[in-house]
Amino acid sequence: MRQRIIGRTQDRVGILGFGASSIHNADEKEARETLELAFASGINYYDCAGSEKRFMEYYGAAHEGVRDQVMYQVHFGADYSGGEYGWSLEPDSIKRNIEADLRRLRTDYIDYGFIHCLDKQEEVDEYLSNGAYDYLRQMQAAGVVRHLGLSTHTPAIANRLMDMGIPDVIMFSVNAAYDACHGEYAFGATDERELLYRRCRKEGVGISVMKPYSGGQLLDAKQSPFGFALTPAQCLKYILDKPGIVTVLPGYAGLADLKAALAAIDAPEEECDYSILAGCKEAAFTGRCVYCGHCHPCPAGLDIALINKYYDLSRVGDDMARDHYLKLDAHASDCLKCGHCDDKCPFSVRQSDRMEEIAGWFGK
Numbered sequence: 001m002r003q004r005i006i007g008r009t010q011d012r013v014g015i016l017g018f019g020a021s022s023i024h025n026a027d028e029k030e031a032r033e034t035l036e037l038a039f040a041s042g043i044n045y046y047d048c049a050g051s052e053k054r055f056m057e058y059y060g061a062a063h064e065g066v067r068d069q070v071m072y073q074v075h076f077g078a079d080y081s082g083g084e085y086g087w088s089l090e091p092d093s094i095k096r097n098i099e100a101d102l103r104r105l106r107t108d109y110i111d112y113g114f115i116h117c118l119d120k121q122e123e124v125d126e127y128l129s130n131g132a133y134d135y136l137r138q139m140q141a142a143g144v145v146r147h148l149g150l151s152t153h154t155p156a157i158a159n160r161l162m163d164m165g166i167p168d169v170i171m172f173s174v175n176a177a178y179d180a181c182h183g184e185y186a187f188g189a190t191d192e193r194e195l196l197y198r199r200c201r202k203e204g205v206g207i208s209v210m211k212p213y214s215g216g217q218l219l220d221a222k223q224s225p226f227g228f229a230l231t232p233a234q235c236l237k238y239i240l241d242k243p244g245i246v247t248v249l250p251g252y253a254g255l256a257d258l259k260a261a262l263a264a265i266d267a268p269e270e271e272c273d274y275s276i277l278a279g280c281k282e283a284a285f286t287g288r289c290v291y292c293g294h295c296h297p298c299p300a301g302l303d304i305a306l307i308n309k310y311y312d313l314s315r316v317g318d319d320m321a322r323d324h325y326l327k328l329d330a331h332a333s334d335c336l337k338c339g340h341c342d343d344k345c346p347f348s349v350r351q352s353d354r355m356e357e358i359a360g361w362f363g364k
């Protein structure tokens with residue numbers, strides 16, 4: 001499993017993680033086999049907001065001997081007092097739930113303690129002032145919570161809590177549909193979402209991705225806002241091309257789902273090609289480099305996708321991106337203006353012009 005590093009904590013995380021939304025559908029035996037296969041395949045990051053509380057018992061049993069090799073993101077605000085998922089801002093309820101979560105997970109610590117699912121400013125105001133956030137910080141001071149996180153679908157909320165320096169990880173809903181402003185959780189304009197991804201990368205805040213298939217809509221031509229289906233491999237590649245993304249967390253109802261996701265994450269390059277989005281007016285990514293690499297190889301040896309990513313990051317003040325760019329073997333100033341990438345880019349980006357702009361920005 002390829003890994004990425006969460007900048008603020010230096011934790012190394014597999015690019016495919018384990019979402020908790022569906023594993024309650026498996027019986028105990030299949031859940032155990034699914035979790036064993038996940039761990040054996042290098043999945044080391046596990047979300048802890050599922051539809052029913054049973055998934056935590058599955059996690060606890062499967063990870064008893066390997067707890068130090070897996071990471072949990074646990075949600076301060078997910079309420080399982082009724083057995084199924086509920087949402088609460090109320091500090092006493094949060095406290096009771098966290099105590100129960102720790103018992104079910106058979107652990108005495110939480111890798112990432114999450115401010116859970118805030119999408120409105122008034123919810124943030126309440127969470128910060130009613131004692132819920134104080135409880136999370138107390139748990140951090142006591143060493144029970146190691147790092148802080150936030151789950152949200154709303155860029156403005158992510159930005160507000162990042163302004164306060166709070167999250168080390170943000171669980172955010174990322175997929176091609178939401179980025180193109182289609183779907184139930186498509187909050188924020190395309191540019192606003194892009195800027196959030198860049199900001200996270202710049203500030204070392206890792207993004208763990210929920211709803212990678214837009215609740216399954218993207219995999220179904222009849223439901224997809226684009227009028228055609230994408231495959232899991234295309235969806236995952238699209239997401240992982242974005243800056244700031246550390247891990248994607250699909251839900252698995254059992255072994256078959258997990259095997260399909262493992263195959264998708266390692267699919268050959270041609271199966272991951274999502275350039276089909278380019279011709280689609282609903283996608284509206286035209287003229288915007290999405291770092292897909294479809295225009296490679298460049299005869300001058302430029303890594304066109306990476307150069308564009310470093311440029312976009314540097315423009316939001318990411319000094320590390322500038323350093324990485326300067327260390328590349330070939331730079332924008334080496335562009336031969338051959339036009340090969342202009343012809344190949346499905347998203348109609350004119351890289352021959354852009355390379356001139358990039359060379360001017362970096363000075364080489």
Ligand code: SF4
Nearest residue numbers: 289290292293295345
């Ligand atoms: S220029 Fe086009 S093909 Fe090349 S990486 Fe950017 S979007 Fe992809």
Ligand code: SF4
Nearest residue numbers: 298335336338339341
């Ligand atoms: S125009 Fe420049 S960046 Fe594009 S393929 Fe040719 S040499 Fe490479």
